[in-house]
Amino acid sequence: MQDRNKDRAPLTAEKALAHFKTITRHRMLVAKGCFAVGLYYQGLTHDLSKYAPTEFLVGARYYQGNRSPNNAEREAEGLSRAWIHHKGRNRHHYEYWYDYPTDWTFIDQEANPSGTIPVKMPGRYVVEMFMDRIAACKVYRGNNYTDADPLAYFSRNASHNKMHPETAALLKKLLVMLAEEGEEKTFAYIRRHLVR
Numbered sequence: 001m002q003d004r005n006k007d008r009a010p011l012t013a014e015k016a017l018a019h020f021k022t023i024t025r026h027r028m029l030v031a032k033g034c035f036a037v038g039l040y041y042q043g044l045t046h047d048l049s050k051y052a053p054t055e056f057l058v059g060a061r062y063y064q065g066n067r068s069p070n071n072a073e074r075e076a077e078g079l080s081r082a083w084i085h086h087k088g089r090n091r092h093h094y095e096y097w098y099d100y101p102t103d104w105t106f107i108d109q110e111a112n113p114s115g116t117i118p119v120k121m122p123g124r125y126v127v128e129m130f131m132d133r134i135a136a137c138k139v140y141r142g143n144n145y146t147d148a149d150p151l152a153y154f155s156r157n158a159s160h161n162k163m164h165p166e167t168a169a170l171l172k173k174l175l176v177m178l179a180e181e182g183e184e185k186t187f188a189y190i191r192r193h194l195v196r
């Protein structure tokens with residue numbers, strides 16, 4: 001029998017603690033943002049599945065400090081079980097919101113052989129995704145963080161092409177507002193106009 005643990009990075013108590021601190025700090029930042037716009041339940045439960053063994057043990061084993069442990073898992077094992085577990089349970093990820101149509105005649109089979117289509121995300125999850133990106137940029141940029149960083153990340157990264165167009169448009173609108181008018185005004189706008 002093949003020992004799957006043989007060639008893998010070792011799991012140590014130090015890495016487990018460092019990983020625990022990283023996800024907890026991230027969750028606190030997202031909670032603060034979600035609470036500021038009245039999304040209390042989402043603030044409390046954001047990324048909770050990261051403490052489940054399937055995600056936590058991978059995160060600890062492949063703890064990097066400066067990049068996602070999921071990428072290290074992908075390189076070592078050919079797929080990230082932690083990510084597959086995560087995206088299926090966390091509605092603030094646009095990857096959760098893929099469906100397939102009942103009428104395949106609309107699908108360009110050459111351009112999209114899997115046939116999956118992004119569906120529109122409810123507003124409250126777009127806002128949680130927005131808070132998630134702010135928190136990630138704050139940790140990544142440290143003292144150099146500015147309100148323009150999350151928009152810069154959005155523009156650099158092509159992932160919005162994989163979202164439903166209305167989801168991408170709402171996310172971008174909030175990111176532009178954040179860059180131009182700051183957190184206080186943008187969060188107030190969300191409180192007033194959020195269609196949950």
Ligand SMILES: [Zn+2]
Pocket residue numbers: 047086090092093
């Ligand atoms: Zn997440």
